[in-house]
Amino acid sequence: MSDMTINLKIWRQKNTNDSGHFEDYILAGVNEHMSFLEMLDVLNEKLIKEGNDPVEFDYDCREGICGSCNMVINGKAHGPKHKTAACQLHMRTYSDGDTIVIEPPRAGAFPVIKDLVVDRTALDRIIEAGGYISVKTGAAPEANLIPVEQDVSNQAFDYATCIGCGACVAACPNSSASLFTASKLSHLNRLPQGRPERSKRTIAMVEQMEKEGFGDCSNYAECEAVCPVGISISSIAEMRREYMKAIF
Amino acid sequence: MNLDPKIPSGPLESKWSTYLRDVKLVSPNNKRKYKIIVVGTGLAGASAAASLAELGYNVLTFCIQDSARRAHSIAAQGGINAAKNYQNDGDSVWRLFYDTIKGGDYRSREANVYRLAENSNHIIDQAVAQGVPFGREYGGLLDNRSFGGAQVSRTFYSRGQTGQQLLLGAYQAMMKEVHSGKIQDFPRQEMLDLVIIDGKARGIITRNLVTGEIQKWEADAVVLCTGGYGNVFYLSTNAKNSNATAAWRCHKRGAVFANPCFVQIHPTCIPVSGDYQSKLTLMSESLRNDGRVWVPRNKGDKRPPNEIPEDERYYYLEERYPSFGNLVPRDVASRSAKLVTDEGLGVGETGLAVYLDFRDAIKRDSREVIEAKYGNLFDMYQNITDENPYEIPMRIFPAVHYTMGGLWVDYDLMSNIPGLFVAGEANYSDHGANRLGASALMQGLSDGYFIIPYTIGDYFAREKLEKISTGHEAFSEAADSVSKLLDKLLVIKGDKTIIEFHRELGKIMWDKVGISRSKEGLESAIVEIRKLRDEFWQNVRVPGDKNYYNKYLEFAFRVADYFELAELMAIDALDRNESCGCHLRDEYQTAEGEAIRNDKDYAFVSAYEFLGVNGKLETKLHKESLNFEFVELKQRSYK
Ligand SMILES: Cc1cc2nc3c(=O)[nH]c(=O)nc-3n(C[C@H](O)[C@H](O)[C@H](O)COP(=O)(O)OP(=O)(O)OC[C@H]3O[C@@H](n4cnc5c(N)ncnc54)[C@H](O)[C@@H]3O)c2cc1C
Ligand code: SF4
Numbered sequence A: 001m002s003d004m005t006i007n008l009k010i011w012r013q014k015n016t017n018d019s020g021h022f023e024d025y026i027l028a029g030v031n032e033h034m035s036f037l038e039m040l041d042v043l044n045e046k047l048i049k050e051g052n053d054p055v056e057f058d059y060d061c062r063e064g065i066c067g068s069c070n071m072v073i074n075g076k077a078h079g080p081k082h083k084t085a086a087c088q089l090h091m092r093t094y095s096d097g098d099t100i101v102i103e104p105p106r107a108g109a110f111p112v113i114k115d116l117v118v119d120r121t122a123l124d125r126i127i128e129a130g131g132y133i134s135v136k137t138g139a140a141p142e143a144n145l146i147p148v149e150q151d152v153s154n155q156a157f158d159y160a161t162c163i164g165c166g167a168c169v170a171a172c173p174n175s176s177a178s179l180f181t182a183s184k185l186s187h188l189n190r191l192p193q194g195r196p197e198r199s200k201r202t203i204a205m206v207e208q209m210e211k212e213g214f215g216d217c218s219n220y221a222e223c224e225a226v227c228p229v230g231i232s233i234s235s236i237a238e239m240r241r242e243y244m245k246a247i248f
Numbered sequence B: 001m002n003l004d005p006k007i008p009s010g011p012l013e014s015k016w017s018t019y020l021r022d023v024k025l026v027s028p029n030n031k032r033k034y035k036i037i038v039v040g041t042g043l044a045g046a047s048a049a050a051s052l053a054e055l056g057y058n059v060l061t062f063c064i065q066d067s068a069r070r071a072h073s074i075a076a077q078g079g080i081n082a083a084k085n086y087q088n089d090g091d092s093v094w095r096l097f098y099d100t101i102k103g104g105d106y107r108s109r110e111a112n113v114y115r116l117a118e119n120s121n122h123i124i125d126q127a128v129a130q131g132v133p134f135g136r137e138y139g140g141l142l143d144n145r146s147f148g149g150a151q152v153s154r155t156f157y158s159r160g161q162t163g164q165q166l167l168l169g170a171y172q173a174m175m176k177e178v179h180s181g182k183i184q185d186f187p188r189q190e191m192l193d194l195v196i197i198d199g200k201a202r203g204i205i206t207r208n209l210v211t212g213e214i215q216k217w218e219a220d221a222v223v224l225c226t227g228g229y230g231n232v233f234y235l236s237t238n239a240k241n242s243n244a245t246a247a248w249r250c251h252k253r254g255a256v257f258a259n260p261c262f263v264q265i266h267p268t269c270i271p272v273s274g275d276y277q278s279k280l281t282l283m284s285e286s287l288r289n290d291g292r293v294w295v296p297r298n299k300g301d302k303r304p305p306n307e308i309p310e311d312e313r314y315y316y317l318e319e320r321y322p323s324f325g326n327l328v329p330r331d332v333a334s335r336s337a338k339l340v341t342d343e344g345l346g347v348g349e350t351g352l353a354v355y356l357d358f359r360d361a362i363k364r365d366s367r368e369v370i371e372a373k374y375g376n377l378f379d380m381y382q383n384i385t386d387e388n389p390y391e392i393p394m395r396i397f398p399a400v401h402y403t404m405g406g407l408w409v410d411y412d413l414m415s416n417i418p419g420l421f422v423a424g425e426a427n428y429s430d431h432g433a434n435r436l437g438a439s440a441l442m443q444g445l446s447d448g449y450f451i452i453p454y455t456i457g458d459y460f461a462r463e464k465l466e467k468i469s470t471g472h473e474a475f476s477e478a479a480d481s482v483s484k485l486l487d488k489l490l491v492i493k494g495d496k497t498i499i500e501f502h503r504e505l506g507k508i509m510w511d512k513v514g515i516s517r518s519k520e521g522l523e524s525a526i527v528e529i530r531k532l533r534d535e536f537w538q539n540v541r542v543p544g545d546k547n548y549y550n551k552y553l554e555f556a557f558r559v560a561d562y563f564e565l566a567e568l569m570a571i572d573a574l575d576r577n578e579s580c581g582c583h584l585r586d587e588y589q590t591a592e593g594e595a596i597r598n599d600k601d602y603a604f605v606s607a608y609e610f611l612g613v614n615g616k617l618e619t620k621l622h623k624e625s626l627n628f629e630f631v632e633l634k635q636r637s638y639k
């Protein structure tokens, strides 16, 4: 396949206080095997050579595991492919002449730092509130003294794979962080090791989520649709039940 | 310079317990008075920070990413070793120790490696208690898988995401201590220099990556957990932000750098597809259990692989290594792939790939069986390459993966600068000339959970540390030198981008300081690196300014350091006139291409002292000799 020319419409914002705007770029020579982020690298090389400021975006692993990338592509967090992070997307998904709109994940709790880079430390503060099992180094019993049913362990694993990207927040009309918070609760609360702190953890994390300015969940399920690792929305129902139980 | 490893005396089995018996303690009341800086929040940093805070120390953590949870450790796939012997297959602390020493081709310290094996079991206990969801058997107990370089099944795993789950466990432990107030966490803060006062490490200089502000931080000790330097090669399996700057800045301040040329090249990665390529993706080496590696027997055979008949296929690993076949260790597999592609037998558009073929395994076991074993890997391959590996053989090629070299440390994991401790991939301690699979996670967590918390206390109890503040002139000197360097990079405004320079440097390194090395090649690499470095300082174009978020400025600073480290790697490779582990010198191999180790002259750790850069890197080699009291040195053979 020959190279493509892609029309890009990218959100540019100097800093948190700047109001920001879209800018148009035409990028020729895009190869179908390039990853989406490599396409942006190529754009940036061009901008730098022309003496312009490159587009800032977050990334690290470029293989869908670190959760750094989270841009919104044509209105969808992480872009069009199901269970695929933005960094795992390839340009073969697009055709010559396509227009691609790229924005930061927008939420009140995620202030823009520059261009597509946002501040997601609110998610860390939710974990800080109680997203752990309180065991000190050295205090652990021999590992096989805590048998865990294989099903339970597998379910816990599925919830534990959340990469903390915040796409669920960006996709939610209420900017809720429910899927993120619930995935951690569903991971830890169902394990025998996590039982003792179950109520305390649930209350602390849910309340921190509210404090950070994330909205409520109204069951739109947009979060599940964009989640790059397929965290199930059933975790949110679990979180609600657990929370009600804990506060009464 | 006296590089005393400070290894406790006595039998191997009791060195660590003797150490723990004699270690000096700091009382709980006094712990509160100490402040410790932990740079990096990967497995080593997060586990060290959490454990130190639990003990009552005041801890400051720093990382480049926007959250501690995103450190490169998150990407580790396969698993973590431990000597639990849950499979009853004859494993033991001794065997794990022995496999690791042998796997490292006898270029690591016996005492450190033995302690690592001893700690391995506690790591699994700790992780399980934290809620890390390891793979389990029907009965609810922990499961194991096999990994290269061992005859027992001792690898614990969380599907293909073991690094993620272990890191989240350590990160959560760390966040628990942020909550308790014992840790202050500073993401998006990059350490750019070390501050030394009265010969001791007393603080760091960082750049706030959001505001660009240069900040000064004082402490009683600094623990460096900043990962490996594989990205010197530009293309590697490391995350894009993995880099050598923190370690290199410490080196320039006096910390000795050990075994810089020991770099592991992983044989099964997805090949480069074009010059826009930004990083390489690892495919688990477990694929070699069922895939057969081959290339066409005839040069220039451009037929699609499935049309090449059996007798025109060269199954080079099976032919050359009949007893291990496709399961030879990583270094041997990588080297063989290079040999056949050098001969012009490589496949794919670039000629820099070999086939990994599952046709026969599918015929033998059925597609379903292969899918159950490797489904997610096959999907990942197809997502990246757009080819179906059930029908067309995979194309794979070696890629830079891990660096065994790093800052020199003694048994306490302290560098030669008092108060500067180094843990995880950033130190050189346990893997010798080659690391076995599933042992980096083990080492990072052993260092962080179970070694640093003791050894740092011993340091505090022994040393009298004067009270200092960031008003000390050493802080302003370091901060000024960082600012000047940033300015120097920004004013050049040349014609070539940072990535263009980095890619060129990577190519020199890959061609001449990569899978195989020769005297001639290394000498010319040194000349080329110097020339390119001069050009970099005259012609690099760094966009934007320093007082706001500017990723390319971060990269420019790191690439500037790679240019110096690269030269040191080549110098070390040239000095080591033997082949060992991942270090293959063309001159030191048998007629059949097998490595020849030279224990008489090279059973030492090379430890370099920085003297200056003046057109060329000025450096002084010190040697820590390796004494093997407990194992017998043997030549590895996989024939
Ligand atoms: C794809 C892949 C798969 C792997 N699979 C396995 C496996 O299955 N088993 C195994 O045992 N090993 C595996 N490894 C190796 C292993 O993952 C790493 O060696 C290990 O995780 C390194 O951990 P670390 O804590 O030393 O450093 P890292 O995890 O690299 O963390 C470095 C930290 O330092 C910070 N940092 C760096 N520089 C600075 C600075 N200047 N200022 C501030 N912060 C800084 C970073 O932000 C980060 O937080 C794999 C590696 C790769 C690439
Ligand atoms: S739940 Fe999914 S979308 Fe939300 S942060 Fe986790 S991985 Fe990202």
Ligand code: FES
Pocket (backbone or CB within 6 Å): A058, A059, A060, A061, A062, A063, A064, A065, A066, A067, A068, A069, A085, A086, A087, A088, A163
């Ligand atoms: S860059 Fe790591 S998930 Fe996309």
